[in-house]
Amino acid sequence: MENTIDQLITWSKDLRVLYVEDDLSLREEVSIFLSDIFEHVDLAQDGQEGLEKLAANHYHIVITDIRMPVMDGIEMIEHIKALYPEQAVLVTSAHNEVEYLVKLISLGVDNFITKPLRSEQIFKVLHKIVEHIHHKKELQRYREDLENANVKLKRLTEVQSRTLDLKSSILKSYKEALDKACIVSITDTNGIIKDVNENFCKSTGYSKEDIVGKKHNIIGSPLTPKTVFEDLWKTILSKQMWQGYLTNQTKFLTPLYHYTTVVPILNNEGEIIEFVGIIQDLTDLHTAQEQVAKEDVEQALKITSEHFLKMLPFPSALISNDFLLQAHNKGLEDMLLYHSDETLLGKLSSKSASLKEIVYFEEMDYYESVYAILEQWPFEGDITFKGTIKSLGGLQEVLIKVSSFEAQSYLVCIIKQEDFELCCQVLEK
DSSP states (O other), X not given: OHHHHHXXXXXXXXXXXXXXXXXXXXXXXXXXXXXXXXXXEEEESSHHHHHHHHHHSOOSEEEEESOOSSSOHHHHXXXXXXXXXXXEEEEEEOGGGGGGHHHHHHTTOOOEEESSOOHHHHHHHXXXXXXXHHHHHHHHHHHHHHHHHHHHHHHHHHHHHHOSOXXXXXXXXXXXXXXXXXXXXXXXTTSBEEEEOHHHHHHHOOOHHHHTTSBGGGGBOTTSOHHHHHHHHHHHHTTOOEEEEEEEEOTTOOEEEEEEEEEEEEOTTSOEEEEEEEEEEOHHHHHHHXXXXXXXXXXXHHXXXXXXXXXXXXXXXXXXXXXXEEEEOHHHHHHHTTXXXXXXXHHHHTTOOBHHHHOBOGGGGTOXXXXXXXXXXXXXXXXXXXXXXXXXXXXXXXXXXXXXXXXXXXXXXXXXXXXXHHHHHHHHO
16 A cells, blocks of 8 residues: 555645545545645535636546536546546545536546545545556656657658668668667568668567578467558558558567557669568557556446446346346345344355245255246247245235346346336346
């Protein structure tokens, strides 16, 4: 945790934050906390004032409450996303405001903190947001470096295509610039490698002795479509420069993500004598972006499933293929308070409770898994069957509705027969 905080402070030293909160005491308390992390923190007491400050200043992060006078957080975020689609937004919400979460997720907001605010929770979410901003800055810097390198490359290729009688000092300076910034290879007209620079060897794992004399496709990956290579060769053989993204691989078959430029070198007669390949290695950036995207999706799915269960007005749970409960809502807990088996609440907490222990249904005698029932179920769509619950007052007849939810996970609703129609309408929505 200490390393995370240090990293957060390092990345946040030049970031600007807007905090929107109508509670004066909470606004002052949190602003002091934020000022220890960020260089500049501005405050607003409602959504209208927040929009006015956002129009006058650039902020890297907007932190906002949901319920506020004049203009609430939802309306403010709608305006922000319309005007500044890439603006990072962090929402603070109470546990009783889950009905707003679906709306916020649809607006592209996936950063939430529930009240009361805890420093550890704030640090964790802020670190995620700031890390994403840091990666975007790194990407922008990398793009600028790439554009500068491409400008130098364009100058080089224009000069080389006109004449080979260039001054050696100019050629040497360009070569040094490319060697430092890029992966460089030289091949003959048949694609045989004649020379590579040190960056090429570091990136691919091949030594110069391993690679010289081999075809350039030795580093090619099957992940790159053949049509891309066909277009590359068609372009350079027509004496034109080719640029594009290629997936290559190392000596050990690890993927490499390259932005590649191939330049045909002509002699005084205008004939191709060799090709120069200049590569920008985007592998580290690609890996970082994939990890950030994966974490964002996992967080969004977690929030969605938990709050989806909370919003259902019936005893409900998520179960695995073997009927074990993975998650549940309060309605299910309340129902088990009156169950004849007093051990079920404890099993529910330890996630060892089975649907078969909670409710009896005839199908349990014939099937060992939900998938087995689905294979034999004669109708399309959800599974619905009758069952009974052994409550303290006697047997209670219910309907059990089972729906596919996620991979290896199913949604179960336990309802009274008279509520069946309502249940179907709720799940459909």
